Amino acid sequence: xxxxxxxxxxxxxxxxxxDINLKVKNGEIMGIIGPNGSGKTTFLRAxxxxxxxxxxTISFRERDIWTIKLEELAKMIAVVSQRSETAMMSVxxxxxxxxxxHHKRLQLIENKRDxxxxxxxxxxxxxxxxxxxxxxxxSGGERQxxxxxxALTQEPxxxxxxxxxxxxxxxxxxxxxxxxxxxxxxxxxTVIMVLHDLNLASEYCHRLILLNEGRVRKxxxxxxxxxxxxxxxxxxxxxxxxxxxxxxxxxxxVVSEEKNLRPKIEE
Amino acid sequence: MNKKLTKWFLWVGLLIAGLVAVSLFSLSxxxxxxxxxxxxxxxxxxxxxxxxxxxxxxxxxxxxxxxxIGGALSLAGVILQGIFRxxxxxxxxxxxxxxxxxxxxxxxxxxxxxxxxxxxxxxxGSIGSLLVIILLYGLSAKKGILKMQGLLxxxxxxxxxxxxxxxxxxxxxxxxxxHGIIFWIMGSLEEPSWxxxxxxxxxSVVGLFLSYFYQKDLNALILGDEExxxxxxxxxxxxxxxxxxxxxxxxCSVSLAGIIGFVGLVVPHVTxxxxxxxxxxxxxxxxxxxxxxLILCDTLARTIIAPMExxxxxxxxxxxxxxxxxxLTRKRVFVGGGS
Numbered sequence: 001x002x003x004x005x006x007x008x009x010x011x012x013x014x015x016x017x018x019d020i021n022l023k024v025k026n027g028e029i030m031g032i033i034g035p036n037g038s039g040k041t042t043f044l045r046a047x048x049x050x051x052x053x054x055x056x057t058i059s060f061r062e063r064d065i066w067t068i069k070l071e072e073l074a075k076m077i078a079v080v081s082q083r084s085e086t087a088m089m090s091v092x093x094x095x096x097x098x099x100x101x102h103h104k105r106l107q108l109i110e111n112k113r114d115x116x117x118x119x120x121x122x123x124x125x126x127x128x129x130x131x132x133x134x135x136x137x138x139s140g141g142e143r144q145x146x147x148x149x150x151a152l153t154q155e156p157x158x159x160x161x162x163x164x165x166x167x168x169x170x171x172x173x174x175x176x177x178x179x180x181x182x183x184x185x186x187x188x189x190t191v192i193m194v195l196h197d198l199n200l201a202s203e204y205c206h207r208l209i210l211l212n213e214g215r216v217r218k219x220x221x222x223x224x225x226x227x228x229x230x231x232x233x234x235x236x237x238x239x240x241x242x243x244x245x246x247x248x249x250x251x252x253x254v255v256s257e258e259k260n261l262r263p264k265i266e267e
Numbered sequence: 268m269n270k271k272l273t274k275w276f277l278w279v280g281l282l283i284a285g286l287v288a289v290s291l292f293s294l295s296x297x298x299x300x301x302x303x304x305x306x307x308x309x310x311x312x313x314x315x316x317x318x319x320x321x322x323x324x325x326x327x328x329x330x331x332x333x334x335x336i337g338g339a340l341s342l343a344g345v346i347l348q349g350i351f352r353x354x355x356x357x358x359x360x361x362x363x364x365x366x367x368x369x370x371x372x373x374x375x376x377x378x379x380x381x382x383x384x385x386x387x388x389x390x391x392g393s394i395g396s397l398l399v400i401i402l403l404y405g406l407s408a409k410k411g412i413l414k415m416q417g418l419l420x421x422x423x424x425x426x427x428x429x430x431x432x433x434x435x436x437x438x439x440x441x442x443x444x445x446h447g448i449i450f451w452i453m454g455s456l457e458e459p460s461w462x463x464x465x466x467x468x469x470x471s472v473v474g475l476f477l478s479y480f481y482q483k484d485l486n487a488l489i490l491g492d493e494e495x496x497x498x499x500x501x502x503x504x505x506x507x508x509x510x511x512x513x514x515x516x517x518x519c520s521v522s523l524a525g526i527i528g529f530v531g532l533v534v535p536h537v538t539x540x541x542x543x544x545x546x547x548x549x550x551x552x553x554x555x556x557x558x559x560x561l562i563l564c565d566t567l568a569r570t571i572i573a574p575m576e577x578x579x580x581x582x583x584x585x586x587x588x589x590x591x592x593x594x595l596t597r598k599r600v601f602v603g604g605g606s
Contacts, residue, residue, distance in 0.1 A: 074499030085491040100487050101499035
């Protein structure tokens with residue numbers, strides 16, 4: 001579906017993503033993980049045409065994304081970013097903004113199809129009951145759901161999310177990620193998301209890409225990537241990895257200082 | 268959906284009714300009072316003589332110019348606030364009005380109207396404001412990305428510089444030109460040339476029409492530049508088009524009526540408070556309300572201390588400024604974070 005080949009890019013200053021190669025298949029949930037400043041969000045921004053590659057390419061269905069018209073791209077790729085500014089508008093108005101790429105230039109009013117799709121997105125995300133609330137007066141969890149509803153209203157094939165669970169409590173984290181999983185399995189939506197929490201990433205993603213200092217450290221299934229040697233090396237923290245008793249996905253346990261000092265002394 | 272459309276039609280109808288009412292009021296009051304009924308009759312074609320002359324040669328031109336300029340300035344305000352997601356932005360604060368004023372002063376000083384004819388004033392104003400925007404772009408758009416704070420600060424500085432330069436122009440111009448410049452800078456809707464009035468009206472109506480080509484982009488920009496890009500908007504191109512539009516609207520307005528502040532700041536805010544921030548309805552309603560507001564202010568300006576006349580900027584300043592403060596303390600009307 002989307003493929004990065006030898007991608008190198010960055011901002012004006014010194015930081016760069018270096019030589020990233022990644023191929024995301026149709027219907028996959030791909031998690032981007034890595035320490036702070038490892039280039040996770042930069043990678044996502046390169047995939048959404050905010051950042052232009054210095055070298056290498058990103059292609060969507062075998063076409064370089066920089067050769068696709070922005071409007072066409074917005075009908076295929078939707079982004080849920082942390083940088084969205086809130087505005088004094090109702091949830092429904094906000095969700096309807098997702099129809100913009102489908103509108104004609106002088107189309108002044110949504111047609112029935114636009115309304116139906118917005119309604120369906122709100123149903124799917126459970127935001128229909130708050131559709132008349134103001135977007136900046138709802139809770140953080142509801143806001144995240146509204147953001148996803150807006151993205152779905154674009155009718156994308158690929159959904160990119162930038163840390164969709166930040167600042168949410170566990171019930172909302174799970175609610176958002178369950179929703180993403182459902183969208184993936186029921187609508188066949190391909191998902192790429194940046195996640196901070198390694199355990200959530202391991203639990204919900206089919207594959208993970210671990211970035212470190214702008215380079216790919218490891219790509220593979222959660223079992224392959226969430227390995228205590230790799231995690232300790234990249235995060236420079238002592239950890240224990242055990243499987244989740246229910247899902248048997250690997251989970252990371254941190255080891256607090258006192259405990260990890262003792263074995264060292266004994267050695 | 269139909270509910271929304273009905274609501275929008277109601278607002279537009281209401282504002283048109285308001286515009287007509289204020290225009291009729293403005294036609295009837297003045298040093299020679301003409302009852303509204305009679306004024307309407309004369310407009311329809313009956314009557315002649317002095318009253319006919321007063322209506323058609325003095326009051327009606329001002330009303331039409333008021334609509335054109337009030338609408339143009341409000342539209343420029345909506346556009347600029349939409350681009351910059353900042354409620355304090357308007358043609359004046361960005362230095363666009365200042366640039367236009369400087370352009371027109373130079374035009375008067377150099378007597379270019381012998382060359383360019385009547386259209387020279389709006390042309391000079393538009394060129395002045397466009398030069399300001401090009402300068403702003405050059406200074407703060409490094410590598411194609413418009414950085415907002417830099418732009419705003421530079422805009423305020425350009426305002427200062429252009430008013431200093433206008434002083435300089437005044438200092439070195441001859442007495443008869445000086446009179447022209449001062450008279451024009453005071454700001455007035457008195458314009459003897461029907462041709463210029465017609466030009467201004469067409470520019471502002473065409474501007475309104477063109478702004479609708481960008482309504483999608485303006486709505487997407489509410490969410491920020493990056494989100495607009497994610498919604499398929501070519502942000503840089505949309506911004507350039509919108510800035511040029513705002514410049515031409517401002518430049519023409521300033522060239523005909525001087526600097527009239529606060530219209531572009533207050534009218535969009537009031538409209539947003541009542542109607543919301545959807546640009547599909549905001550553009551037309553701001554235009555109508557802006558026209559109505561300026562006609563009302565101008566009517567007050569020429570009647571309050573009749574037979575003398577106040578500069579209309581005094582009224583819009585007092586009116587607009589206090590309304591602005593009131594609105595800010597009462598309700599959140601900001602466009603966005605303005606980061």
